[in-house]
Amino acid sequence: MATIKDIAKHAGVSVTTVSRALNGYSDVNEKTREKIKAVARELQYSPNLLARSLVMKKTKTIGLLVSGMRIEGSKDNFTYEVLCGINDCAGERGYDLILFSTNSEQQQQKTYNQLCQERKVDGVILQGIKIDDPYLNEVVESDIPCVLVDIPIESTSVGYVTTNNKAGAKLAVDHLIDLGHRHIGMINGHEQAFVSKERLLGYQEALVKAKIDFQEQYVVNGSFLESEGEVQAEKLLTAYPEMTAIFCASDLMALGAMKAARRMGKRVPEDLSVAGFDNIMLASYSSPTLTTIAQDRYQMGFESAILLIDMLEGKEGAHKKVLKTSLVKRESTSKTQST
Amino acid sequence: MATIKDIAKHAGVSVTTVSRALNGYSDVNEKTREKIKAVARELQYSPNLLARSLVMKKTKTIGLLVSGMRIEGSKDNFTYEVLCGINDCAGERGYDLILFSTNSEQQQQKTYNQLCQERKVDGVILQGIKIDDPYLNEVVESDIPCVLVDIPIESTSVGYVTTNNKAGAKLAVDHLIDLGHRHIGMINGHEQAFVSKERLLGYQEALVKAKIDFQEQYVVNGSFLESEGEVQAEKLLTAYPEMTAIFCASDLMALGAMKAARRMGKRVPEDLSVAGFDNIMLASYSSPTLTTIAQDRYQMGFESAILLIDMLEGKEGAHKKVLKTSLVKRESTSKTQST
DNA sequence: TCAATCCTCCAAAACGTTTCGGAAACGTGA
DNA sequence: TCACGTTTCCGAAACGTTTTGGAGGATTGA
Numbered sequence: 001m002a003t004i005k006d007i008a009k010h011a012g013v014s015v016t017t018v019s020r021a022l023n024g025y026s027d028v029n030e031k032t033r034e035k036i037k038a039v040a041r042e043l044q045y046s047p048n049l050l051a052r053s054l055v056m057k058k059t060k061t062i063g064l065l066v067s068g069m070r071i072e073g074s075k076d077n078f079t080y081e082v083l084c085g086i087n088d089c090a091g092e093r094g095y096d097l098i099l100f101s102t103n104s105e106q107q108q109q110k111t112y113n114q115l116c117q118e119r120k121v122d123g124v125i126l127q128g129i130k131i132d133d134p135y136l137n138e139v140v141e142s143d144i145p146c147v148l149v150d151i152p153i154e155s156t157s158v159g160y161v162t163t164n165n166k167a168g169a170k171l172a173v174d175h176l177i178d179l180g181h182r183h184i185g186m187i188n189g190h191e192q193a194f195v196s197k198e199r200l201l202g203y204q205e206a207l208v209k210a211k212i213d214f215q216e217q218y219v220v221n222g223s224f225l226e227s228e229g230e231v232q233a234e235k236l237l238t239a240y241p242e243m244t245a246i247f248c249a250s251d252l253m254a255l256g257a258m259k260a261a262r263r264m265g266k267r268v269p270e271d272l273s274v275a276g277f278d279n280i281m282l283a284s285y286s287s288p289t290l291t292t293i294a295q296d297r298y299q300m301g302f303e304s305a306i307l308l309i310d311m312l313e314g315k316e317g318a319h320k321k322v323l324k325t326s327l328v329k330r331e332s333t334s335k336t337q338s339t
Numbered sequence: 340m341a342t343i344k345d346i347a348k349h350a351g352v353s354v355t356t357v358s359r360a361l362n363g364y365s366d367v368n369e370k371t372r373e374k375i376k377a378v379a380r381e382l383q384y385s386p387n388l389l390a391r392s393l394v395m396k397k398t399k400t401i402g403l404l405v406s407g408m409r410i411e412g413s414k415d416n417f418t419y420e421v422l423c424g425i426n427d428c429a430g431e432r433g434y435d436l437i438l439f440s441t442n443s444e445q446q447q448q449k450t451y452n453q454l455c456q457e458r459k460v461d462g463v464i465l466q467g468i469k470i471d472d473p474y475l476n477e478v479v480e481s482d483i484p485c486v487l488v489d490i491p492i493e494s495t496s497v498g499y500v501t502t503n504n505k506a507g508a509k510l511a512v513d514h515l516i517d518l519g520h521r522h523i524g525m526i527n528g529h530e531q532a533f534v535s536k537e538r539l540l541g542y543q544e545a546l547v548k549a550k551i552d553f554q555e556q557y558v559v560n561g562s563f564l565e566s567e568g569e570v571q572a573e574k575l576l577t578a579y580p581e582m583t584a585i586f587c588a589s590d591l592m593a594l595g596a597m598k599a600a601r602r603m604g605k606r607v608p609e610d611l612s613v614a615g616f617d618n619i620m621l622a623s624y625s626s627p628t629l630t631t632i633a634q635d636r637y638q639m640g641f642e643s644a645i646l647l648i649d650m651l652e653g654k655e656g657a658h659k660k661v662l663k664t665s666l667v668k669r670e671s672t673s674k675t676q677s678t
Numbered sequence: 679t680c681a682a683t684c685c686t687c688c689a690a691a692a693c694g695t696t697t698c699g700g701a702a703a704c705g706t707g708a
Numbered sequence: 709t710c711a712c713g714t715t716t717c718c719g720a721a722a723c724g725t726t727t728t729g730g731a732g733g734a735t736t737g738a
Contacts, residue, residue, distance in 0.1 A: 101430030
């Protein structure tokens, strides 16, 4: 509760001097500086960042606009792990995080710009928003520095971080092809996600490379949901009994697909190989354990924060970062029986 | 970027009138109010909450002090789910959340009071901190309103939310006893958690009720870690081959225990019944699926926020909330073979 | 000795709000 | 006409900082 004024009074100097002393300016005598510091300690002074931010026009805060901050998110943990990464980087660089809850109706009435301008965040990281989200238009028009997770938009004030989804998907399908599979279905995510398109491209690319014809009807939409993955897998497997492998654009859908297979009396991986994408925690605990493409969500968060803060502090550099993926072989994929 | 001054100028009134008009005071003519609102819309005005907070001495923000904001947390999701609950409630009530990262060294040098006072949060929710955490002393001494998750401290300015851990543990052990088990081990969490003590009490109570002697050596410390659960389970099972059931104070440790059993050639549940605590996502995906005590982490978060905001807004009421638990029977527990 | 330079320090303005105390303008009842 | 209450507005202070532009005194160099 002690203010800079109190310190000034106790130390017998002006507020200017107190401010400059505590902020390490050179135009204050070392002795008075020590005196002032001592008084500050004694009065348990801590600066009022509101006041400071008001005049400095910098708050040292980063806004977090997360669209999927729901309990269902604890299945894939995407949001949480990204958040951890952001949090760690922000902490290191001296920024605090402020969470904008976009769940409540109250907040949803506010525009993106209102949210940011009111709290005067220095920059924003957006995660989990869909391609058709109205916020997205505002983002590109606004000049508030901003980093998007998994949405490739780039300008002077906006950058993005994503994984190499196409390469990742290709990695998975290559793996299935290597195992001898020729009839490979795909359960993709919904179309409001950029990553869905990329993963589809990777799937197609792998097929082309192996000289396998792309069959449109082999690709269905599982909306990134476990339940929907199960439904769609059943449809696929009944419609196309020749299918011996399914690549799913998320682990959750892959778990659903395995459920469907089990229910239909198909053994995984003997009768059906299943590969996922994400490498979520559950993937290594399910039975059989799930072969999948690992993407480092923590690092995505961390890199997002790096990117944003670099932008805020005027460091030059690319406004995008594409992370690598890797194949994690587990039990859910194996060679085709026919071989 | 438009300020209240700009509006005043454009509308031909004073800043006072603008402020009072926008904030719904009655001493402003409806016509001028409409005029002012129109100008505000036109200029895309949004209030500067920094300035407002500075004079009002309220920021409408809640600080979040989370100690376990780490990637390992995605195994049990405790932090994330609590966060979701807090976020939803805070959103409804018009509060924003500000995350204090206590991971970084920078921040760790700051005291609890410094963190809170600098950002001028109205109140704080603490989660994941241990009993011996130095912050805890500050909390009780400070008069910043605060709610603790899973640490029972109560005063005029501090409240807490927790689950009925004793009852929950008893529920689990009762279940094991009902299944015919008499030699029941316990892998408890570390001693820096209040919940460990409670769960131990529940375990003992259940034994007493069933007239089973409490054996101190049957209880070991697994530090809430899966790996340590595995280690300790193996020790227990080799030292006391008569043991047919283990109650673990967390699902993660229970998963570790099941691993140990598998490695030692013991079948779960035929040779060994295992019960956990928490009902984390993994519990329903492991094989065998895990019998456990469910606690609603989302609700813990939600209730924490309710409690805190009620305190902030001067509503009278209890400063604590104890949530119920329930038994979730799954595959990892069964009747003893001998019966 | 004088001017220039350096070292310390400070008063005041600014940031964008809210709020206190008052003050015009107007009607109203006696 | 006067006293009084209502309605509607406003000036100025306050919140706790940073920063600008300078000022006074000590030191230095010639």
